[in-house]
Amino acid sequence: MELKLKQKDDGVYELDVKGNTCPYPQILTELALKKVGGAVLEVLTDNPPSARDLPLVLKRRGYKVEKKKEKDYWRIRIWK
């Protein structure tokens, strides 16, 4: 099984984890953050508990996080 990261822009990647329940959005986000290094990562999730938890956990780890609702999912923007 593979995770697909889309490079949207220079230094901005997008990870679509819609359809995944906890804890996978968090686990997959961590894998993606390792891969993108210092770039910005935007995570798309439609799982409400993950939209609640991801910003909390990432902020504790020193990331800056912005969460925005788009249609029926959240876009969570993460950067250092």
Place this chain on the structure above:
Amino acid sequence: MTEIVTIDLGEISRFIGRYSLGRDNGFDSLHFLRIKIPAGQIDSEKLRKIAELSRKYGRGYVEITDRQDIQLHWIRSEDALDLFERLYEIGYYTDMCGQGFSKACFGDVRNITACPLSGKINDFDVAIYAKHLTSYFTGNKDFLDLPRKFKIGFAGCGGDCLRLTINDLGMFGIEREAERGFVPFVGGSVGASQPEPMLAKSLCIFVPEKKVFEFVKTVVEIHRDYSSRENKAKARFKNLVTQWGIEKLREKIEEKLGVFDRITFEKPEYSDHNGYGLQIDGLYYYTLPVWGGTLSSEKIEFVADMAEKHGSGEIRLTTDQNITFVDIADIERLKKDLERQFEIKEGKLYFSSIACTSKFCGKTRSLHAKDLLKKLIEICERKGMKDLRIHVSGCRNSCACHQVADIGLVGKIVKVDGKMVQAYDIYVGGDFAKLKMGRVYMKDLYGERLFSEFERLLEVIGNGAKAEAKG
């Protein structure tokens, strides 16, 4: 140009579709882990391993659910992969918990329940089907995106000991002309979803044992392919059964599997396995009442020790949130040992009363469902009323099936003098085996009035009078 970067998921892949964490929102817990115990059958070694997991990851707290699962709380998502790895080693999986999504999607087949004495009090071992089907559905990509969850149960003791008719599909085991098989009951669900809370209806066909696997698979496929995906409220199988009617559903099944023999069988008889009884091999079973199904890691280790000391080491969890010891030679010695850690009491009140885990899901304020059940049991003891079943649900999702108990309570929040207060509605007269839903007795009770009205209701029931609905 968009560039795609791929990351190999490696070991994580084997957990996706087999394990998940559920959402908690109370008591400082963000996640629960609901471990499926197929047919509720577990041995002492695995029970000890779950005790270890509970101690390491879940503050040593353990719940037996009313679907024969074991549920842990306070699970941190960062511990999830370690937990999944350890569960994988012992061969257990979890609910997929797709109820968190706002749309009608990612429903899965929940823990398949079975009579806790399957294969022990007669040789019709219906748990075999529960376990076989669990293996088939677990991680099966064709069944991980049902419109909503799907609940299946198997009864084989000659009665309904597991609230069969609250299931989407309840398989009632019978013997007919020296052939064993099942009468399926379809479309049960007592939650608030559309069209309304309802108990399953008989399909009035005989499904022989050799066709059980294909039959269940076909019914779940029909739910997957035809139940509404418009929204969550419309997506339970009961809604499809109501819209189609029994006849159309039967036709659809028979289009795929051929014609089944018709049988007149509308209602199962009630049964339970409270207390102790004789097995077919001359040994005994004993059901230990566990109030609200709550235990500690130490207590389940003790249960494992007792199962080994007095029996074969096997334990059966019940849909009444209890523990049934099987293969016991000497019941009195077992009970005497159990008294070291448990209160041994007799009466339907202790064996059959259940409550949901509302304090963790955040749907109730104090008094939460399990705490309320404890208080109600104390009132019943004071009034000398021990032959009744009480179910307490924290909210209208009816996780404790309050509509099918002698007395059922369902939580709600009401506004009193500008403040939000925890209240409960009381239902009376439910009976799952008679396919009878309870009716509202009193609404919006909170504080001391909840207890005084409950006490008054006990007096009415104690006097043999019928409890009439009040304001």
